[in-house]
Amino acid sequence: SQQGEEDPQALSIQEGENATMNCSYKTSINNLQWYRQNSGRGLVHLILIRSNEREKHSGRLRVTLDTSKKSSSLLITASRAADTASYFCATDAGNQFYFGTGTSLTVIP
Amino acid sequence: GAGVSQTPSNKVTEKGKYVELRCDPISGHTALYWYRQSLGQGPEFLIYFQGTGAADDSGLPNDRFFAVRPEGSVSTLKIQRTERGDSAVYLCASSPFRGADTQYFGPGTRLTVL
Numbered sequence: 001s002q003q004g005e006e007d008p009q010a011l012s013i014q015e016g017e018n019a020t021m022n023c024s025y026k027t028s029i030n031n032l033q034w035y036r037q038n039s040g041r042g043l044v045h046l047i048l049i050r051s052n053e054r055e056k057h058s059g060r061l062r063v064t065l066d067t068s069k070k071s072s073s074l075l076i077t078a079s080r081a082a083d084t085a086s087y088f089c090a091t092d093a094g095n096q097f098y099f100g101t102g103t104s105l106t107v108i109p
Numbered sequence: 110g111a112g113v114s115q116t117p118s119n120k121v122t123e124k125g126k127y128v129e130l131r132c133d134p135i136s137g138h139t140a141l142y143w144y145r146q147s148l149g150q151g152p153e154f155l156i157y158f159q160g161t162g163a164a165d166d167s168g169l170p171n172d173r174f175f176a177v178r179p180e181g182s183v184s185t186l187k188i189q190r191t192e193r194g195d196s197a198v199y200l201c202a203s204s205p206f207r208g209a210d211t212q213y214f215g216p217g218t219r220l221t222v223l
Contacts, residue, residue: 088152100151
């Protein structure tokens, strides 16, 4: 079963706006990662945040982690049409990796 | 190789047939993972190899599914007596070692069972 649940399921914004997507999970984790997927094929790793970190930045990406609420958020600033994709959170809880259900992001030029 | 490769990219088969899906990880990566992704869902963990051994196969849905990695590099996912519900994209990923920050994914094999 999948551990992560993402919200919203779908998000449509204008180019230049910020996009925020959220992920909730159920059990203790070692780290949480965000991946991007185009056209239902291979996933690309975006960013990892460890359980002892609260916030992390990478370029236009900002990730937060609240272990007390078992939730994470991914913020993409100044969105571009090329950011259109599905975004998944994934939790590493030891020997198992669980992906969320994903947020489908559409950035309108 | 430069990245994780998977063959075939698409496989169409009939219910009841046997299929093999191949994954060629990044050279030197000891950890290899198989996932299954149904339409509109996130990838679902199937099995994890550390070297030649299956360190965790708890995600395999039933005994029709089996995977091997005999030389610690290429892996084959084998599905016996395929069912229509097996239709999905099968993704393979590798990483330099268990616990590495990043998993590198292949493009996937889209399996369609008619």
